[in-house]
Amino acid sequence: MAEPILKVENLKKYFPVRRGLLGALRGEPQRFVRAVDGVSFEVYKQQVFALVGESGCGKTTTGKLVMKLLEPTDGKIYLEGQDVTELRTKEEIKAYRRRVQMIFQDPFSSMNPRFRIYDILEEPLLIHGIGETRAEREELIYKALEMVKITPPEDYVNRFPHMLSGGQRQRVAIARALILNPTFIVADEPVSMLDVSIRAEILELMKELKEKMGVTYLYITHDLSTARYFADWIAVMYLGRIVEMGPAKEVIDNPLHPYTRALLAAVPEPIPERKDVIKEIPIKGEVPSAVNVPPGCRFHPRCVYFKEGLCDKKEPQLVEYSHNHWVECHLAGKI
Incomplete structure (x- = not known):
């Protein structure tokens, strides 16, 4: 089997x-x-690996650790075999950042409102010394805009971010991430701030670019419906831990962890015959504090299948329940 592009081992971040x-x-x-x-x-080459979970589960912190925007408390991160956690000098981190780029959740707040689109896309080229002349950089900028279907590019390069629609701004953000030709992209909820009508367009664009440029994505989202559409592999996070992981179709069609079942039940489904139907969500209470993590299984205070003396005493481990389907639950397959 091919070596993974990204490998994360026992990663921890304590604040x-x-x-x-x-x-x-x-x-x-x-x-x-x-x-x-x-x-x-x-995560393997040209794969879309989705981290899914509620707000506060640790998925965005994991993305920031991969980007080296935060330093881990413990654990290892390897990119193409290189130990990223050992990078210390500015030169090493700068070279790493050229290979790993990020698409932020809010395209407006992630751009300098005083910069024109041309300046926003030229900035990473100047930082990394790409393009000896302005003409060379302009050619790269125009190609990047055409790649994300902002055409004709000459009509947009002199505009400011507030002059674009939300979808156009996110396309520019994707172009900025791709202009350095990275190996790996961390996409932190890239469509959650967009209208529902254009979410599928942006995800389809990212899929096309994955095939065309050979990039690999870490896709962070709270929305299992977009993860099912976009991701090859899904890992469900809860309170800082991965509780279920496997191929997207397997996790969606055969969820083993009660939390995964609750997330799937929360996805609205149109039922024309019964518009008054409300699905019962198999979960109770609120997410516990990450300062005082419950003993045993950290999901047990909210689990409707809770078994006293087991779930509240013994911490489950992430084990391979079936081929490539991992779950962290004492009752996996019994509920």
Whole structure:
């Protein structure tokens, strides 16, 4: 089997909680927000790997760790065999950032409102020293805009971000990520800020670019419906851990973890015959604090299948239940 493009091993990120003066004087122990707590996965060339979960589950923090926007507390990240966690110098990180780019959730706030589209796309070229002359850089900018179907590019390069629609801004954001010809792209909820009518267009564009340019995506989303459409592989995160992982079709059609079932039940389905039907969501309560993670299975306070003496005492491990289908649940296959 081919070597993975990206390999993550036991990745952890803990954020310290500030103590008050009295707490420090009393000698209270330092507490941590366990945002990412032992995550491992592999992403292969030209694959779309989706991290799915509720807000606060740690998926965006995982993306930032892969981008080296945050330093991990523990664990390893390998890109094409290179240990990314050992990169220290500005030159090494700069070279890494050329190979790994990010598409942010909000295309408007991720762009300088004072820059024209030309300047936004020229900036990464200038930073990385690509294109010796302005004419060479202009050619690359026009090609990038044509690639994301912003045509004719000469009509858009002198516009400011606020002069574009949401879909056009996100296309420019994709062009900015692709202009350096990266190996890997972290797409952090790239369609959640867009109108429903154009989400499929943007995802279809990203699919086309994946085939054309050979890029690989880490797709971060809370929406299982877009993950099913776009992703090859799905990993479901809950409270800093991956609780289920496998091929997209397998995870969607045969969910083994109660949390995955709850996420699928939350996806609205049109039922013309019964417009008043409301699906019962098999979940209860609120997400616990990542500072005080529940003992045993961290999902057990919300699980309708909770088994006392097992789920609240023993922490489950991510095990391969069937071929390439991994789940972290004591009751996998029994519910």
